[in-house]
Amino acid sequence: MLTDYIALLPEFVLVLGILVMTLVKVFRHSNTPKTFYSLSRVFIFISAILTALFYNQNVGEYLRNNSYTTLFKILLYLFTFIICYLSAKRFVSKGLPSFSFYIMMLFNLLGYSIAISSWNLLPLCLGLGATFLGNIFLVKIEKPAEEHRHILYYLLLSTVVVLFMSLGAGLFYHYSQTLNYADLEQFLSLRSNLIWQHHLAFSCIVVSVLLMMGVAPLHFWFSNVVGKCILPVAAYLSVVPIFAYFSCLVNMCVNAFYPLLGWFNTVFIIFGILSIFIGAIGANSENNLRKIFAFSGLYYIGVTLLALFPINDNSLMSSFTYLLVYVVAICGVYTIFYGYRSKGKYLFNLDDIKGVATQRPFLSAALLVFMISLIGTPPLLGFLGKLSVINSLVIGHRYALLAVVLFSMLILAYAYLKIITVVYFEPRSNAFDIVDRGVYLCMFINIILMLIAIINPKYLMHDVELMLVAVF
Amino acid sequence: MIENAEILLSVLMGVPLLGIFFAAISKENSESAGRNVLSVGILTVVSNLVILALIGKNLINGSDSFQIMKKFEWLSTPKIEFLFAVDTFSLLLIAAVHIAVLLGLFGVLNNTYRQKTLVILALLFLEMMIGYLLAGDLFSFYIFFEAMLLPLFLLVGILGDVHRQDILYRFFLYNLLGASLLFMALCILFNHQHVTIQTIGTVVLSRNLQMIVWGAIFIAFLSRIPIWPFHYWISSVNVNISNPLVFIIANILPLTGVYGLIRFFPLTAPEIIAPYLLALQIISIITMVVIALIGFSHRDVQYKIFSYMTVFYILYLLGALLPTDKLLSNIGFSVFSWLIIVAAIEVIVSHIEKERQQLGLSERGILREAKTTSFVLSFFVLAAVGLPLSSMFLNNMFIFAGLLTYNLKTAMFILLQHLFYLKYSDNEIAEKNNVINDVSSPIIIVLGATILLIITSFINPLWYME
Numbered sequence: 001m002l003t004d005y006i007a008l009l010p011e012f013v014l015v016l017g018i019l020v021m022t023l024v025k026v027f028r029h030s031n032t033p034k035t036f037y038s039l040s041r042v043f044i045f046i047s048a049i050l051t052a053l054f055y056n057q058n059v060g061e062y063l064r065n066n067s068y069t070t071l072f073k074i075l076l077y078l079f080t081f082i083i084c085y086l087s088a089k090r091f092v093s094k095g096l097p098s099f100s101f102y103i104m105m106l107f108n109l110l111g112y113s114i115a116i117s118s119w120n121l122l123p124l125c126l127g128l129g130a131t132f133l134g135n136i137f138l139v140k141i142e143k144p145a146e147e148h149r150h151i152l153y154y155l156l157l158s159t160v161v162v163l164f165m166s167l168g169a170g171l172f173y174h175y176s177q178t179l180n181y182a183d184l185e186q187f188l189s190l191r192s193n194l195i196w197q198h199h200l201a202f203s204c205i206v207v208s209v210l211l212m213m214g215v216a217p218l219h220f221w222f223s224n225v226v227g228k229c230i231l232p233v234a235a236y237l238s239v240v241p242i243f244a245y246f247s248c249l250v251n252m253c254v255n256a257f258y259p260l261l262g263w264f265n266t267v268f269i270i271f272g273i274l275s276i277f278i279g280a281i282g283a284n285s286e287n288n289l290r291k292i293f294a295f296s297g298l299y300y301i302g303v304t305l306l307a308l309f310p311i312n313d314n315s316l317m318s319s320f321t322y323l324l325v326y327v328v329a330i331c332g333v334y335t336i337f338y339g340y341r342s343k344g345k346y347l348f349n350l351d352d353i354k355g356v357a358t359q360r361p362f363l364s365a366a367l368l369v370f371m372i373s374l375i376g377t378p379p380l381l382g383f384l385g386k387l388s389v390i391n392s393l394v395i396g397h398r399y400a401l402l403a404v405v406l407f408s409m410l411i412l413a414y415a416y417l418k419i420i421t422v423v424y425f426e427p428r429s430n431a432f433d434i435v436d437r438g439v440y441l442c443m444f445i446n447i448i449l450m451l452i453a454i455i456n457p458k459y460l461m462h463d464v465e466l467m468l469v470a471v472f
Numbered sequence: 473m474i475e476n477a478e479i480l481l482s483v484l485m486g487v488p489l490l491g492i493f494f495a496a497i498s499k500e501n502s503e504s505a506g507r508n509v510l511s512v513g514i515l516t517v518v519s520n521l522v523i524l525a526l527i528g529k530n531l532i533n534g535s536d537s538f539q540i541m542k543k544f545e546w547l548s549t550p551k552i553e554f555l556f557a558v559d560t561f562s563l564l565l566i567a568a569v570h571i572a573v574l575l576g577l578f579g580v581l582n583n584t585y586r587q588k589t590l591v592i593l594a595l596l597f598l599e600m601m602i603g604y605l606l607a608g609d610l611f612s613f614y615i616f617f618e619a620m621l622l623p624l625f626l627l628v629g630i631l632g633d634v635h636r637q638d639i640l641y642r643f644f645l646y647n648l649l650g651a652s653l654l655f656m657a658l659c660i661l662f663n664h665q666h667v668t669i670q671t672i673g674t675v676v677l678s679r680n681l682q683m684i685v686w687g688a689i690f691i692a693f694l695s696r697i698p699i700w701p702f703h704y705w706i707s708s709v710n711v712n713i714s715n716p717l718v719f720i721i722a723n724i725l726p727l728t729g730v731y732g733l734i735r736f737f738p739l740t741a742p743e744i745i746a747p748y749l750l751a752l753q754i755i756s757i758i759t760m761v762v763i764a765l766i767g768f769s770h771r772d773v774q775y776k777i778f779s780y781m782t783v784f785y786i787l788y789l790l791g792a793l794l795p796t797d798k799l800l801s802n803i804g805f806s807v808f809s810w811l812i813i814v815a816a817i818e819v820i821v822s823h824i825e826k827e828r829q830q831l832g833l834s835e836r837g838i839l840r841e842a843k844t845t846s847f848v849l850s851f852f853v854l855a856a857v858g859l860p861l862s863s864m865f866l867n868n869m870f871i872f873a874g875l876l877t878y879n880l881k882t883a884m885f886i887l888l889q890h891l892f893y894l895k896y897s898d899n900e901i902a903e904k905n906n907v908i909n910d911v912s913s914p915i916i917i918v919l920g921a922t923i924l925l926i927i928t929s930f931i932n933p934l935w936y937m938e
Contacts, residue, residue, distance in 0.1 A: 317549070372622055375648075378615035384547075387611075387659075391550055394659045399684070406652040410645055417641050425629045425637070458548045465549065 007057030007065060010050040010073075014110040017043030018103055025099050033091035036102040040084055043106060048077035051113070061180055063117040068470040072116050072247035075324075079240050079331060080105055082442060086338050087232030089436045093344070096142065101232055104138050107131070112244035121169040121179040121205070121256070124248060129162040131241070132212050138233045139225055150228060157221055161208050168204030171197055181256035188259040202260045205252070213245045214294075215301055216275040223282070223294040231346050234290050235334035238297060239327055246304070246323055254311055254471055261311070268309040273404055275302025280408040283415035287350045292415055293333055296374065299412050300326040306401055307389040313469050318392035320468055321461065325373070325385030332370035332446045339363045339435040339443075347430070350419065355428030363435060364423050366443045371416045373450065376409065381450040384457055477530040478542040481556050481606060484523050484566075488599040491516030492592050500588045510577060513591040517574045517598070524567050531560055538608055538670075546611075555608035555668070561804040562605045565731065568808045569601050569724055571922070572815035576717030578918045579819035583715065590631055590717060596623040597721050604728060609668055610658045613735070617692075617728060618651035628722060633712045643705045650695030654732075657688035669735055682744040689736060690745055694752075696729030697789055698782045699759040710778045716822040720815045723778065726785045727807070730792060738797045749793060760786045773821050780856065781814055791871040799874045806867035809929050813856050813864070816922050820849045820911065827908035841907035848911075848919045855926060863929035 021039050024031065055070035084105055091098040108131045115127030136158065140151045173179055175197060176187040188194065207218065214222035226234045253261055279299030286292045300322070308319040340347045340356060340363070347353055357364035369380060376386030393402045453460055491512055498508040531539050538557035546552045558566075573594060580590065600620035607613040625644045660681065661667050667675045677685060698706040706726065713719040741749055760783050767779025788807060791799050824845070828838060839846040855861040858868055910916070 368622075368626075377622060377648075378619050383615065386655075390655065390659050391663065394656075394663050402656060406656060409652065410649055413645065413648055414641060417644055420625075421629065421637055421640070424626065425640075456546070458545060462548055 007054050007059045007063070009054065010047040011110055011113055013043055013047040013050060014106050014113070017047075017106045018110070021099065021103050021106070031099075033094075033096060033098040034088060036098045037084060037088035037091070040102040040105055041081070044077055044081050044084070044109065047109070047113075048074060048081075051077065058119075059117070062120045062123050063114065064119040065117050066470040067467040068251075069116050069247070071464065071467040072243050073113055075243050075327075076109060076112055076116075076240060079243070079327065080109055080236070082331060083232060083236045083239060083334075085438065086235065086335060086442060089338065089438050090230075090232055090346070093436070100137055100141050104134060105236070107134055108241070112241070116244055116247045116251070118248070118251075119181050119255070121172065121181075121184075121252075124252065125162075125165050125169050128209065128212060128244070128248060129165055131244075133158045133162055135237070138236070139229050141233060142230050147228070150224070154221065154225060161211055164204050165208040168201045168208070171201035171204070175201075181252065184256045185258055188257065191259075194260065198260065199263065202257050202264065206249070206257075206264065209245055209249050210271060213242060213249075213301055214298060215271050215305065216278040216298060217271075219275065219278065219298050222298070223286075223291045226294040227288050227291040227348075231334075231337060231348075235331075235337070238290075238293065238334060239331045242297075242301070242323065242327065246320075250308070250311065250316060251471055261309075265309045268305050269401070272302045272305035272309075273401075275299065275305065276404060276408045277302075280411035280415075283412055284418075286415075289337065289348045289350060289353075289419070292350075292419070293330060296412055296415065297326070297330065299408060300374075303389055303405055306398075306405065307392050313465075313472065314395065315392055316468055316471070317461075317465050318388035320464070321388040322385035324464075325381050328446065328450060329370045329373045329382060332443065332450075333367065333374075335439060335442045335446060336363055336367045336370070339439040341433040341435075342430040344433065350422050352430060354422055354426040354430070355424075356430075356432055357424045358428050359432050360435065362440070363443070366447060367423065368420060369447060369450075371419065375413050375416060379454060381454045384454060477527065477540045480523055480527050480530070481540060481542045481558065484520060484527070485556070485599065485602055485606070487516055487520050487523065488595045488602065491595045492599070495588060495591045495595065498588070509588045509591045510581065513577050513595060514574065516595055517570055517577065520598075520602075521567070521570050521574070524563065524570065527558060528563055528567075531558070531563060541608065550662070552611050552662075553609060554612045556603075556606040556612065557608035558606055561734075561800055564804040564808040565727065565811075566602055566605045568811040569598065569605070569727075571812050571925070572720050572724065573598055573717070575812070575815040575819050575918065575922065576720040578915050579716035579720075579822055581912065581914065586630060590627070590715070593623040593627045593630075594717055594721060597627065597724075601724065601728075605731065607669075610662055613669065613732070614651070614655050614658050617654060617732065618648070620725070620728070621647050621651065624721060624725060627718050628709055628713065631713075631715045631718050632709065632722070633714055639705070639708045643709050646695060646702065646705045650692040653688040653695075654692035657685045657692070660685050672736060679744065682742065686742045686745050690733075690741075690748075693729040693732040693736075696732070697726045697785055698763075699756050699786060699789075703759060703763070703782070707778065707782075711772065711775050713774070714822065714825070716818050719774070719777075719818050719822070723781050723814070724811070726781075727811070730785060730788050733789065734792045734800060734803070737793075738800060741793060752793070753790065756786045756790055773825065777814065777818055777821065784810055787868075787871065791874060794874050794878050796874065796878075799871055802867040802870040802874075805863045805929070806871065809855070809862035809864045809926055812922060812926060813852050813862060816852045816919055817849065817856060819915065820845060820852070820919070823911050823915070824849075824908060831908065833908065838908050842910040844910050844916055845908075848916070848923065851923055852926075861930055862926040865930060 017040065020043075021036055024035065024039065028035075051070060051073045054065065056066055058064045084102065087101060088098070091101070111127045111131035111134065113127070114123050115131075118124040118127060133155075136151065136155050139154055140148075143151060169179060172184060176184060178184060178187065188198065191198075211218040211221075222237075226237055229237075275298050279295050279297070279302055282295035282298065283292045286295060304319045304323050304326075307322060308315055337346065337348070339360065340353055342352065373380035373382035376382040389405065390402060393399075393405070494516075495509050495512045498512055500509060527540065538559050541555060541557040543553055543555045546554050576594070577591070580587070597620055600616050600623065603612065604616035604620065607616055621644060625640065628643065629640050661672070661675060664675065664677060664681075695702045706722070710719065710722055713722060763779045763782045767776045767783075770776060770779070788803050791803050824838065827833075828835070839849070851861065855864065858864055911919070
């Protein structure tokens with residue numbers, strides 16, 4: 001009994017953090033933007049340590065921890081911490097309130113942590129639904145009243161998604177009288193013929209998760225949200241939640257809905273192909289840097305889906321490697337965006353960063369490194385991701401998909417070339433502000449990690465492989 | 473002989489990286505006028521030439537197989553091991569590339585525009601070329617084949633005077649497409665039988681897979697060589713480049729295509745694509761003749777050099793595709809002199825063109841007072857057309873002999889287009905005061921040393937080996 005409570009300690013720390021921050025906000029009047037960053041930093045750190053400590057403790061039949069869930073949780077903590085650190089610079093330099101942002105960081109960590117560990121559809125729906133709905137508070141940070149239409153649109157969308165997900169869970173409960181993963185799998189395996197209601201229930205849940213991931217054709221909300229919200233929120237939404245969605249998708253597909261998966265594999269592949277094409281073409285049609293990378297993210301998620309399904313240990317490893325490499329690079333790109341400022345304003349249009357390489361050469365060189373890594377060009381880390389996915393497709397003899405992935409990469413590369421051209425070849429049009437040392441620090445650490453990972457990836461990948469297979 | 477000679481390979485690959493680091497941190501201000509960073513670049517290349525000489529001492533001449541090898545495991549699942557190795561052929565090409573880049577660095581001695589960027593990217597390109605020419609396994613081969621595109625793209629984009637961005641995009645995407653095809657083919661090969669470059673001829677594939685794999689590899693390498701339909705990107709990029717170093721580097725790129733074909737198919741092309749070789753030969757010959765004619769009629773000297781290079785690349789390609797591996801050493805020794813000669817010509821020509829444009833002179837008799845420049849240029853041009861001044865003379869004769877043996881018509885066409893280069897100067901009357909200054913003393917010294925090297929390569933092409 002006691003171990004059940006101990007396993008919940010990381011989540012308890014996050015709840016405590018939310019409470020403490022709320023009390024500080026209400027009762028302390030001399031708060032600065034840094035106050036909430038400092039508080040969130042402490043709670044994230046403690047929670048991450050406890051997560052690593054209790055990596056194999058379960059909480060009854062609802063939440064299960066193993067090396068697989070711990071891997072994803074640690075990644076969530078790590079990237080959330082980086083975004084929090086970089087965002088603090090922005091809030092402090094502008095002197096703007098940071099409470100909403102940092103409390104939502106803790107809240108989302110809590111929700112994702114529960115969803116990743118869930119061994120039951122109830123905590124899964126609660127965790128993912130609450131965070132997706134809760135993101136409304138992130139999206140509306142510093143938004144003037146006239147832009148509330150977009151916020152209402154997001155609210156409507158997230159409500160529908162949560163209802164859709166709940167409908168799927170409800171249908172399963174109606175037919176099987178259980179929401180537990182293992183029981184559900186047993187129930188579905190024992191039935192000789194699965195009725196359409198089972199497929200509908202499965203579709204409701206999976207499609208909801210895919211919509212949260214922003215997979216095409218359900219991608220319509222993501223680039224709009226990322227393009228219009230403030231930089232810290234755009235960075236957060238682009239980098240962090242994808243780990244939670246990926247982890248939950250794999251966990252429930254493997255442990256609860258495996259008998260239904262064969263039927264849905266084709267749908268996953270169609271979604272993957274659509275994402276690849278729409279992502280590659282969409283990135284070329286934009287001038288807003290964040291939207292370009294939002295669309296390119298769609299491409300990478302599409303490739304991840306193609307590599308993941310049908311699920312086995314090899315496909316899981318390759319898709320995870322690809323996803324991780326993408327997130328590391330996109331995190332680097334957003335770090336650079338924190339450095340691209342002119343007259344205190346963060347720049348996000350292509351025209352604003354013309355010729356920035358002449359004034360900020362190191363920052364621009366780093367952007368180049370991250371973008372080339374995203375293209376998958378060796379010897380950068382992106383090559384490792386490309387190699388694992390292409391190798392997985394070759395092993396599966398899926399040559400047509402291989403051609404789709406490589407051809408679309410050429411289209412996407414065109415969008416990156418446009419950025420490189422603007423940064424390096426065009427004459428400078430703006431005077432750029434001095435870059436904060438924190439940005440350089442994050443950039444430097446990111447590049448060093450990329451270098452270490454690409455020079456000798458075998459030790460890292462070996463451990464990651466062992467952690468990933470714990471899901472089966 | 474040096475014990476643990478394989479360490480030299482690591483040093484060879486490490487020195488340019490060190491050079492890049494020092495170039496990046498060197499001070500670039502009006503006082504130094506870019507000399508610091510240029511010195512770093514020159515020192516780096518010279519250091520590597522010394523290392524190459526040491527490696528050469530450890531090679532047994534006449535052996536075609538890899539002699540010094542360094543292997544390390546990169547990934548456990550899938551199990552990928554990188555192998556870096558050197559033989560006489562790759563050593564010659566690495567040395568030639570180094571000397572060409574060194575000449576290019578001397579060519580930009582008085583050019584201070586974004587010199588730091590220039591040197592860093594040139595060294596990065598050099599690093600990638602070394603890696604490519606040392607690659608002994610499938611994946612390291614691909615890695616450097618694709619990786620060299622980035623420094624080249626940046627060099628051409630920043631310093632290549634290419635004003636139309638669509639040309640740059642096309643250049644990069646054409647090459648990326650080639651690299652992607654190569655990657656796909658290599659992944660299939662790797663998963664099929666875990667083959668290496670040495671055992672690639674023994675791989676057994678289904679007919680469809682053979683078509684996909686060998687076809688993709690062929691297209692990938694051909695995409696680097698300026699034959700139709702891949703000629704467009706390289707010609708449109710090259711005609712604009714006025715910076716000698718960038719021009720030299722951009723024109724080294726097609727070498728990767730020829731080298732790739734030689735490494736993958738040293739003896740003969742796979743059976744499945746053999747029927748297409750005739751079409752390739754016809755296209756090559758047509759491209760050769762057309763490019764030679766354009767070079768003949770074009771007034772732009774830069775274009776003439778480009779067309780000259782293209783013709784020779786195709787010659788080497790045709791030599792490499794012959795069903796024998798006996799010509800590989802000849803190709804290696806010929807390319808060694810040829811690359812150095814072209815680099816030297818480019819350095820002198822860019823000096824002449826720069827002076828001519830600055831002084832607003834016409835082309836008539838501008839070299840009549842610049843006697844040293846005139847002599848050096850004449851020497852290199854005569855060596856370039858194949859007179860007995862360099863190792864090109866003897867080795868090209870063997871390549872022609874090979875072509876005559878296997879394909880008489882092809883050889884005749886190639887000999888025919890060589891006539892176009894005999895048009896050397898116009899008999900126009902020189903104008904008074906229409907003269908330029910000689911090239912500066914440091915460049916004269918370097919070019920003099922290059923002449924000695926070239927002559928030595930004619931007398932005894934194997935002088936630097938035991």
